[in-house]
Structures are given as structure tokens and as C-alpha cells.
Amino acid sequence: MEKANLDWSNLDFSYRKTPYRYVANYKDGKWGKGEITTEDTIVMSECAGVLQYSQSIFEGLKAYTSKNGDIVTFRPDLNAERMIDSAKRLEIPAFPKEEFLKAVEETVKANAAYVPPYGTGASLYIRPFVFASGIVIGVKPSTEYQFRLFTTPVGPYFKGGAKPITICVSDFDRAAPNGTGQVKAGLNYAMSLHPYVTAHNNGFDENMFLDPATHTFVEETGGANFIFVTKDGKIVTPKSNSILPSITRRSIMYLAEHVLGMQVEERKVTLEEVKDFAECGLCGTAAVISPVGKIVDHGKEILIPAGMEKMGEVTQKLYDTLRGIQLGEIEGPDGWIHKIC
Numbered sequence: 242m243e244k245a246n247l248d249w250s251n252l253d254f255s256y257r258k259t260p261y262r263y264v265a266n267y268k269d270g271k272w273g274k275g276e277i278t279t280e281d282t283i284v285m286s287e288c289a290g291v292l293q294y295s296q297s298i299f300e301g302l303k304a305y306t307s308k309n310g311d312i313v314t315f316r317p318d319l320n321a322e323r324m325i326d327s328a329k330r331l332e333i334p335a336f337p338k339e340e341f342l343k344a345v346e347e348t349v350k351a352n353a354a355y356v357p358p359y360g361t362g363a364s365l366y367i368r369p370f371v372f373a374s375g376i377v378i379g380v381k382p383s384t385e386y387q388f389r390l391f392t393t394p395v396g397p398y399f400k401g402g403a404k405p406i407t408i409c410v411s412d413f414d415r416a417a418p419n420g421t422g423q424v425k426a427g428l429n430y431a432m433s434l435h436p437y438v439t440a441h442n443n444g445f446d447e448n449m450f451l452d453p454a455t456h457t458f459v460e461e462t463g464g465a466n467f468i469f470v471t472k473d474g475k476i477v478t479p480k481s482n483s484i485l486p487s488i489t490r491r492s493i494m495y496l497a498e499h500v501l502g503m504q505v506e507e508r509k510v511t512l513e514e515v516k517d518f519a520e521c522g523l524c525g526t527a528a529v530i531s532p533v534g535k536i537v538d539h540g541k542e543i544l545i546p547a548g549m550e551k552m553g554e555v556t557q558k559l560y561d562t563l564r565g566i567q568l569g570e571i572e573g574p575d576g577w578i579h580k581i582c
């Protein structure tokens with residue numbers, strides 16, 4: 242298979258249309274047969290539920306070329322399951338797990354020319370989503386939906402290595418207690434845009450959101466979970482039912498405990514204790530781990546001892562282990578790497 246003519250190592254994180262996508266429609270109480278299509282536009286009623294009341298959910302994962310030349314994805318079964326959880330919370334009919342995996346496989350295979358070669362640091366980003374395509378004006382769930390999955394080649398998140406970022410403690414809340422923080426709903430991102438732009442305008446890379454009820458516990462950023470490393474090398478991640486369960490973070494916690502033999506804790510983390518940690522990182526599919534060097538709480542600076550030059554030592558070890566597994570350089574736990582072709 243001939244690769245597309247792209248400057249793989251210099252791709253950024255933006256939408257670059259690839260030839261094929263996968264579409265399935267829900268109508269008359271059931272999901273229809275999905276199929277690959279080249280049609281990248283959608284025609285729907287002006288009164289579609291997604292346009293009126295934002296009934297939409299999404300996922301994000303990547304396909305890589307591994308060291309031995311296989312095209313693989315990382316734990317796509319967890320994305321399928323998480324999308325079912327998201328669907329339930331938004332009264333969207335669940336898209337079956339087997340269909341989800343088939344959509345990933347068929348679309349990646351069809352766009353194989355756009356899966357970046359091994360060693361470029363780039364990957365094929367996969368975006369599955371479901372939205373209410375049926376007409377809704379009185380507030381209620383739609384009776385028609387579309388599942389769609391497209392792919393786009395993206396570059397290494399950090400060109401020339403990961404530089405620690407500076408984040409600020411936000412005055413805005415990300416997710417209400419018992420709200421939708423734990424599911425991947427588009428609406429969580431719509432309302433995070435103003436806090437994000439505000440943080441940027443104030444010179445910060447990201448927001449640290451606290452628990453909305455008491456503003457004392459660390460939750461997450463707009464799109465990534467926290468991990469902290471204690472001075473004695475323990476890995477700590479905040480526990481809350483309004484945090485989105487990151488697959489990257491869950492995988493890192495598992496590897497830390499079962500492969501690297503570290504101590505791990507998922508527990509409530511207060512903002513007050515953050516100054517006592519040695520390292521801090523943000524976990525998500527896009528960057529795997531972004532190191533945090535500084536956290537600013539209303540003018541008060543918390544300097545993470547790992548510093549602003551490079552990733553902390555323990556964070557780097559976690560990053561290298563997970564990346565190594567994703568790229569087929571290190572043998573991972575059973576079932577984590579899903580070979581496509």
C-alpha cells in the first residue's frame with residue numbers, strides 16, 4: 242500500500258480530510274447497517290436535535306504503525322464501552338460495541354494510506370460520534386440519530402519533546418455534582434470554551450478545575466486527567482464521579498502498579514496538598530502525558546519541583562512505557578493492542 246504524500250513529522254493537530262468515513266443511522270427504534278462512505282458532509286433538518294439541544298457525544302482514539310509495520314489501535318473496546326455510558330446519560334440509543342469496533346477497523350483499513358509511518362511520531366486520529374439527527378422542538382430525546390466516524394492524520398503533540406506547561410486554577414466549574422462530567426458529551430466542551438479562552442488570554446495553557454460543590458478538591462482540566470507523583474514516588478490520581486474516566490490515565494495507573502511495581506492511589510486530592518507533590522502531568526489520548534511545571538492559584542504560584550525544562554523522571558518513565566506499548570516496542574498487557582492490518 243502506497244502512503245499518502247504528507248510531511249508526516251510536521252503535521253499539526255488539525256482536520257485533514259481523508260477519503261473514507263463510516264456512517265450508521267438510527268431510525269424506527271433500531272440502528273441500521275453501517276457502511277463506509279466518501280461523503281464528508283451531512284444534510285439534516287434545521288430543527289435537528291443536535292442543533293437545538295446539543296444532544297451529541299463523541300470519542301477519540303488513535304491508530305499507529307507499530308514497530309513491526311502493523312497498523313494498530315490502543316484499547317478501542319474501552320472507547321466503545323465509554324460511548325455506551327455517554328449515550329445512556331444523554332438518552333441516546335447505545336451504539337453496539339461490535340459495530341463500533343467494526344467501524345474503527347473498516348475506516349482505518351480504508352484510510353491506511355493516511356496512517357503515519359512508524360518513527361514519525363504522528364498517528365491517525367479517529368473521531369467516532371453520535372448526534373441527534375431527528376427533528377426536535379419540544380424538549381425531548383430525538384427519535385433519529387447518526388453514528389459517524391472519521392479519521393485525520395495528526396502530528397506528534399509536542400514537536401521536539403514535551404515542555405512543561407503552566408495552568409491556572411479556574412473560577413469556572415467544569416461539571417456539576419451528578420451532572421455530565423463523567424461522560425464524553427459535546428456540551429461539556431461547549432461550556433469549557435469560555436474558561437479556556439479566558440485562561441489563554443491570561444497567559445495560561447490550561448485550566449485546573451476544582452470540585453464545584455466545595456472548590457477544595459482537584460478534578461481535571463478541560464480535556465485531560467491529572468496524575469501526580471509524590472516525593473516518595475507514589476502515583477496519585479484524583480477520585481471524583483464528575484471526572485471523565487480517561488483511558489490513558491487508567492492505562493498509566495495499571496502499568497505503574499502492575500508493570501513498574503509502583504504504589505498507586507486513586508483518592509480525593511485537595512488543592513492545598515498539590516504543593517507537596519514532586520511531579521504533575523495531564524493524561525489524554527492527544528499527548529499521552531503533558532507535564533505541568535507550574536500551577537497558579539489566583540496569583541499564588543505552585544512550582545512543581547520537576548521544573549519547567551522537561552518531564553519529571555517518573556512521569557517520563559510512565560510515558561515511555563505507555564508509548565512503547567502503543568508502538569509495539571514493548572510487550573503490553575493482553576488485549577491492549579488491537580491489530581487492524
Ligand SMILES: *Cc1c(COP(=O)(O)O)cnc(C)c1O
Nearest residue numbers: 464465466485487488489525526
Ligand atoms: C477525552 C477526555 C479525557 C482523556 O481521555 P482519554 O481516553 O485518555 O483520551 C480527559 N478528560 C476529558 C474531559 C475528556 O473529554
